[in-house]
Amino acid sequence: MKIVTVIPAYNEAVKIEKVITKLKPYVTEIIVVDDASQDNTFEIAQAAGALTIRHIINRGQGAALRTGTQLALGRDADIIVHFDADDQFQAEDIPEMIAPICDGSADAVLGSRFLTKKSKLPKSKEYIIMPLARLVNRLFFGIKLSDPQSGFRALSRKSAEKLTIENDGMAHCTEIIHKLFKNNDRIVEVPITVVYHEFGQKLSGGFKIIKDIIIQKLIK
Amino acid sequence: MFQQLLAIIIIAFFLIRLFEQKKKKQISANEFLVWLIFWLSALIAIIFLKQIDILVAKLGFSGTGINVLVYLALLALIFLVFRMRLTIAKMEKNISELNQALTLKK
Numbered sequence: 001m002k003i004v005t006v007i008p009a010y011n012e013a014v015k016i017e018k019v020i021t022k023l024k025p026y027v028t029e030i031i032v033v034d035d036a037s038q039d040n041t042f043e044i045a046q047a048a049g050a051l052t053i054r055h056i057i058n059r060g061q062g063a064a065l066r067t068g069t070q071l072a073l074g075r076d077a078d079i080i081v082h083f084d085a086d087d088q089f090q091a092e093d094i095p096e097m098i099a100p101i102c103d104g105s106a107d108a109v110l111g112s113r114f115l116t117k118k119s120k121l122p123k124s125k126e127y128i129i130m131p132l133a134r135l136v137n138r139l140f141f142g143i144k145l146s147d148p149q150s151g152f153r154a155l156s157r158k159s160a161e162k163l164t165i166e167n168d169g170m171a172h173c174t175e176i177i178h179k180l181f182k183n184n185d186r187i188v189e190v191p192i193t194v195v196y197h198e199f200g201q202k203l204s205g206g207f208k209i210i211k212d213i214i215i216q217k218l219i220k
Numbered sequence: 221m222f223q224q225l226l227a228i229i230i231i232a233f234f235l236i237r238l239f240e241q242k243k244k245k246q247i248s249a250n251e252f253l254v255w256l257i258f259w260l261s262a263l264i265a266i267i268f269l270k271q272i273d274i275l276v277a278k279l280g281f282s283g284t285g286i287n288v289l290v291y292l293a294l295l296a297l298i299f300l301v302f303r304m305r306l307t308i309a310k311m312e313k314n315i316s317e318l319n320q321a322l323t324l325k326k
Contacts (some may be wrong), residue, residue, distance in 0.1 A: 033323075049315050053323050059316045067320045074324075215309045218250050 003027045003098060004077035007050070008064030009085035013039040019083070020048040022091040027081065031071055033064040041085075051075075053065045062172030065164040071156045081154045086197065089152045100188045107159040107185035108218035110145065110177065112150030118220055122196065133174075136210060141178045144191060149173050150190050157205075159185045171212035224314055235259050245307045251306065256297055 009016055016032065032045040036058040046052040053071065055064065065082055072080045080117050083089055090115045095113065100106035114130070124171055130149065137148040151173060155163065162183045167175045180187055238259065242252045265272060284299065 035231070053326065055319055055323050057315070057319055059319050063316045063320065066316075067323050070320065100309060166313070168312065217304065218248075218306055218309075 001078040004072040006068030008034040012085040015087040026094040031067040035064040036041040060154040060168040063168040106188040109154040111192035112147035114146040
């Protein structure tokens with residue numbers, strides 16, 4: 001099975017090499033989509049052995065994931081793993097993430113920070129932002145997941161072919177989950193560990209996600 | 221009465237234009253619906269201007285027909301900004317698609 005990791009990267013020159021090195025034992029190919037970084041993310045990722053492509057202009061994480069997923073499909077990937085460039089996800093979680101797809105029991109696997117493995121989340125994220133995100137997902141999309149904002153996911157080829165990511169920004173997370181459910185994909189949540197180096201998405205970012213989802217719905 | 225008639229003519233003009241745009245597929249179904257609701261609401265407001273005057277007065281405003289028209293104009297401006305936001309979003313989407321095509325073509 002050809003397992004391809006897609007990493008959207010923006011100004012990640014400091015961490016990208018470490019991430020690629022850690023991923024190598026677990027995947028067949030690593031695709032880095034440099035979203036028009038101002039540092040030398042592109043050169044470092046290329047030197048580290050990843051298939052690296054570069055957006056001409058910065059379009060956001062969702063857009064980079066869309067480009068990377070398209071490329072992965074074009075390179076005959078059987079399983080596509082979305083992974084972050086900031087070294088917060090653990091590469092050793094990948095075998096558990098792809099196992100349900102390999103044994104045919106799932107089409108899409110979503111990493112969850114709130115199952116058995118313990119991630120050290122900032123308190124405000126754990127007790128305010130995430131419960132709000134869960135509530136929004138339940139109210140607007142009827143989706144009940146333990147972690148509605150995880151960027152660590154594995155998709156079967158079939159699932160990735162049906163998926164069209166339209167949100168360029170951070171709203172892609174909610175959009176992807178919503179579309180996986182809409183496409184009747186068999187979805188499994190798998191526990192993952194996330195090591196936080198920085199806070200990441202803030203509450204204001206959450207409101208921007210909601211705004212982006214509404215605008216996306218209207219321009220359809 | 222003349223003001224009301226003039227406003228109805230203007231709204232009718234925009235409604236016809238809206239249906240033309242929909243027919244030519246220049247706007248999406250959702251956008252069409254938003255504008256349809258907006259212009260129909262304006263039409264209803266103009267037709268029932270006197271009742272609105274009473275309602276506005278009951279709410280404690282020194283309301284006249286012209287006040288209501290000003291409120292409507294403000295609403296129209298808000299919707300125009302909203303429409304511009306949607307247009308920008310569409311353009312952003314096109315830019316992203318172009319960006320992706322160029323990236324993958326390399």
